[in-house]
Amino acid sequence: MMSVTQRHAEELVLGARELGIELGALQQEQLLAYLGLLIKWNKAYNLTAVRDPDEMVSRHLLDSLSVVPYVELGGERWLDVGSGGGMPGIPLAIMFPERQFTLLDSNGKKTRFLTQVKLELKLANLEVVHSRVEAYRPPQPFDGISSRAFSSLEDFSNWTRHLGDAGTRWLAMKGVHPDDELQALPADFRLETTQVLRVPGCQGQRHLLILRRSV
Template identity: 30%
Template structure:
């Protein structure tokens, strides 16, 4: 391995987290497989190593700054090319991860990654978010649900909160201005059994990339009518 991971190592150190040599090697193998598969399948527009290090690896692992202490099971909904789920699963080998995506080709690729780098704490599921949220295997089964998916928080909450256990958490990775989105989504989050806490704003070190975490506590069971049928949460976000 001759790629330079010092940015990630130093950044995590500043966040009071550390990866061992095996974990760095797992990330490196993941990077190699991602770039190779990206030649024949659209997984990510970010392919240069330095950019992947910052915008995918460091960004995914920035959650180490806020992750709750009482976590055992994690779901990454709409995982895409595996972010943040795969880096998180590498960094937290004692957690059990379920990565869900609607495109089976992506799930098959991620299974190849999981097998190649020896991740024994990852289960991969091919399903639409609406299907997963109604499936008793996944509904209200996770201590923490995360998503880097690009959608408004009302829509994401309808997808994700049905999967969160009562007293668990949904954490959404966000960028850009979020104040209006937050103000417009409070009632929707409450309908789904959640309560939004104050967002955590930060920048990725040595960059001008501003990020934020929206942290939603699951206080009561999500009503059975949610999530609504496929396509509805995105076309008609709750208000």
Template identity: 35%
Template sequence: MDSSSIVEKYFPTLTTQQKAQFQDLGTLYAEWNEKINVISRKDIDNIYEKHILHALSIAKFQDLSGKKILDVGTGGGFPGIPLAILFPDAHFTLVDSIGKKIKVVQAISDALGLENVEAYHQRAEKTKGKFDFVVSRAVTRMKSFVNWVNQKIQSDNPNDNCGIIALKGGDLEDEMAEIKRMYQEVAISDYFSEPFYTTKKIVFIPF
């Protein structure tokens, strides 16, 4: 089932507009991927399962309504763009060090009419402002990632549950031991039944 119906299966309360945006998303990525390769050719046929729904697993873990989110190393816009469709009242800043990928992000968010997305061709360290959450998808080892973004998270109120939410895969024990701080690991297969998610995980590092 690689169509937007897989999104509706797990998020049955989408508005008419959100359903239309998710339907358009696959087509937009297919068109842009012909010009600028942001998703591997073999994955574009499975974009809903391997990219869009994968990004939305974060929404099953954490309600982002009204929050400010920084998506670091967003590539073609994951996990930021699917999350921005799902949480129209949250604000998303998507950054990547590769300019042509940000061009795709900008074009797709414009085509979808997403007014809650800003996209910048820059490194995380250069991004201005503070955020409730920093999200990412397997950008680098977590020790380096924490160093890049730990100044970007606003943690004034300990009740706010701010922090890093990362999409990872496989055995993370050694990698997570390097950061020497508390973290939570959640199996995405707890949320989604497709075999693709068997080894996929969400890692949350509270700040």
């Protein structure tokens, strides 16, 4: 079985540095351990369409780390919606151990994997929730809500409206700039900013759209 190699470790450290991130020893160790679990479980659980471990560093780890500067801007409590294999939620939980991250997915196999990652990596700041997003009712609004290739901006906004308030930032990670989806944004949501993400080793376009609710 192919597992995490020294080459993967070097690609991670150098790619993170290119993003302006210096990984600590524990962060590097946890990110690579997560990659190892993803490779192992993906064979049986189909967690990601990316099958080649050599592509996972750039397309999963570095792609997730590319939004670190925008999570850094503030917010103690984060929700990763439709987290699937845990991107970007698990890398962000590793990078920000002082903040709380909730990973939500309706697929039981995927939440079992996420729970295993939480246990093996000892991520005390991580909560895994197996639920449909519409049915999820947390005790208070989240400061930030992220999604990566989860749904259209319209559905993302409508399905998560009840999980945030006027102080929440919605971070939608996209490929090509979704002009059509922006036209369909609900009336109570507005685009605060669009950021072009330059992910080392990733050929396709990557964009981050930060949304706010007006009420």
